[in-house]
Amino acid sequence: MQIENKKPLIVAFCCNWCSYAGADLAGNNRLNYPAEVKIIRVPCSCRVNPMFILRAFQRGADGVILCGCHPGDCHYTSGNYYTRRRMALLFSMLDYLGIERDRTRVEWVSAAEGAKFAATMNDFVEKVTALGENKRLEDLRCKK
Amino acid sequence: MQKISRETLIEKAKELLQNGTVSSVLGWKAGEFSYDVTPATFNSVEELEKDFVYNDFCGANFSKYLVKATIKAEGKILVFLKPCDTYSFNQLLTEHRFNREKVYVVGIPCEGMVDVEAIRKAAGEGIVSVECTNDGLVVDTLYNGKVKLAEQDVLLERCKVCKSKKHVAYDELLGDEGEVIESKRFDEVERLEKMTPDERFAFWQRELSRCIRCNACRDICPACTCEQCVFNNPKSGVENKAAANSFEEKMFHIIRAFHVVGRCTDCGECSRVCPQNIPLHLLNRKFIKDIDNFYGEYQAGAEVGSRAPLVNYTTDDIEASDAVRKGDGENA
Numbered sequence: 001m002q003i004e005n006k007k008p009l010i011v012a013f014c015c016n017w018c019s020y021a022g023a024d025l026a027g028n029n030r031l032n033y034p035a036e037v038k039i040i041r042v043p044c045s046c047r048v049n050p051m052f053i054l055r056a057f058q059r060g061a062d063g064v065i066l067c068g069c070h071p072g073d074c075h076y077t078s079g080n081y082y083t084r085r086r087m088a089l090l091f092s093m094l095d096y097l098g099i100e101r102d103r104t105r106v107e108w109v110s111a112a113e114g115a116k117f118a119a120t121m122n123d124f125v126e127k128v129t130a131l132g133e134n135k136r137l138e139d140l141r142c143k144k
Numbered sequence: 145m146q147k148i149s150r151e152t153l154i155e156k157a158k159e160l161l162q163n164g165t166v167s168s169v170l171g172w173k174a175g176e177f178s179y180d181v182t183p184a185t186f187n188s189v190e191e192l193e194k195d196f197v198y199n200d201f202c203g204a205n206f207s208k209y210l211v212k213a214t215i216k217a218e219g220k221i222l223v224f225l226k227p228c229d230t231y232s233f234n235q236l237l238t239e240h241r242f243n244r245e246k247v248y249v250v251g252i253p254c255e256g257m258v259d260v261e262a263i264r265k266a267a268g269e270g271i272v273s274v275e276c277t278n279d280g281l282v283v284d285t286l287y288n289g290k291v292k293l294a295e296q297d298v299l300l301e302r303c304k305v306c307k308s309k310k311h312v313a314y315d316e317l318l319g320d321e322g323e324v325i326e327s328k329r330f331d332e333v334e335r336l337e338k339m340t341p342d343e344r345f346a347f348w349q350r351e352l353s354r355c356i357r358c359n360a361c362r363d364i365c366p367a368c369t370c371e372q373c374v375f376n377n378p379k380s381g382v383e384n385k386a387a388a389n390s391f392e393e394k395m396f397h398i399i400r401a402f403h404v405v406g407r408c409t410d411c412g413e414c415s416r417v418c419p420q421n422i423p424l425h426l427l428n429r430k431f432i433k434d435i436d437n438f439y440g441e442y443q444a445g446a447e448v449g450s451r452a453p454l455v456n457y458t459t460d461d462i463e464a465s466d467a468v469r470k471g472d473g474e475n476a
């Protein structure tokens with residue numbers, strides 16, 4: 001029997017004003033990016049609480065990426081600057097606990113960067129696929 | 145052994161009670177054993193003389209007690225603070241957690257407090273009594289008789305690597321103001337950073353899997369004064385111990401440590417109270433080290449009103465992906 005390679009599940013938090021529109025543009029332009037990427041729209045990248053990221057892993061994500069407006073372009077002026085500090089510290093902590101660093105990423109994608117959105121997702125999915133299933137931050141109670 | 149005696153503290157407290165400066169005293173009283181000294185409130189000179197104790201087991205940081213005590217108390221509260229406690233005191237003031245007017249702080253010098261777990265390890269189980277003398281501790285045990293220990297060997301972890309003997313908040317001092325001192329407190333964090341991810345994962349798995357989710361670390365933490373804690377939410381899925389796997393522990397510990405980022409003064413209370421001896425300070429210190437490394441040195445509580453790193457930013461902060469690399473010294 002052939003066991004199909006399990007496809008990774010990727011959660012992408014995208015801010016409403018830039019990255020979500022960027023994803024939309026990627027779609028409008030018929031650019032390909034893997035269907036494993038599940039987008040969650042947030043009002044601003046700084047809406048993402050560290051708990052959201054851990055929850056995503058708990059509920060079966062293999063990789064979590066957070067996209068927001070470029071620094072300086074946040075719709076709320078400074079939200080993404082806070083995001084940047086929080087995520088720098090959180091990701092460094094995950095790494096310190098021995099969790100693979102390629103499973104998390106922050107990327108700035110503007111509404112005009114459909115191509116960057118697609119390229120980022122392709123690259124991220126490839127990295128996470130190479131790592132395989134998320135074992136270190138999994139919750140067996142949530143496994144189907 | 146502490147330079148300052150129980151009598152000196154009682155004298156001071158008496159004076160302040162009698163001249164009406166304060167109406168109650170936050171201090172220590174003996175527990176069941178000589179080593180489980182407990183925080184207590186004293187309302188009169190008689191109570192002080194009867195129960196007040198001060199010895200090498202008075203590690204408890206009183207700052208957090210002030211949050212509730214100042215609400216209840218009618219008049220001013222006298223509190224004795226060691227240098228490290230004063231940082232937490234300032235941090236709580238920065239966060240407007242209590243009314244400064246209701247507190248009278250007497251700064252006391254500290255020679256380092258001892259850790260009963262370390263004594264137990266060195267002298268064996270069955271401690272009957274511990275006597276602190278000028279040349280070390282004399283521990284009377286059930287099975288090994290009298291054991292002599294050097295104080296240096298059984299200090300609390302946080303005292304071994306004490307970062308500051310400076311009182312950053314006080315109304316009055318018994319002794320010097322003190323100085324910030326050289327400390328090796330990040331050595332252990334560095335050792336972990338140098339390990340491979342697999343080794344680190346195994347290390348934390350070993351440590352965190354012992355957690356019984358008693359929440360003592362959160363309850364004692366002077367930075368954790370939220371009235372509604374995320375971990376009290378029965379729907380959070382982290383409100384009790386998961387037998388199934390280790391996710392819950394990691395979630396709890398990452399989030400707990402994250403919530404105190406930039407506000408943790410490294411007072412070391414979490415590790416002191418953990419019944420499972422989990423080195424929680426290594427999580428908090430990693431964040432402190434990263435903050436120093438990424439955003440410039442910052443000591444929470446060094447001054448009242450300073451802006452914590454997570455509610456601050458500069459336009460050219462390090463990107464998250466670079467931070468992870470810098471964090472383990474790769475291109476630091």
Ligand code: SF4
Nearest residue numbers: 368370373374400403
């Ligand atoms: S763990 Fe978080 S929510 Fe709970 S008391 Fe501490 S800071 Fe508040």
Ligand code: SF4
Nearest residue numbers: 355356358359361418
């Ligand atoms: S004090 Fe120790 S055992 Fe209790 S919840 Fe904290 S880490 Fe777990």
Ligand code: FES
Nearest residue numbers: 015044068069074
């Ligand atoms: S609105 Fe896009 S990051 Fe704030």
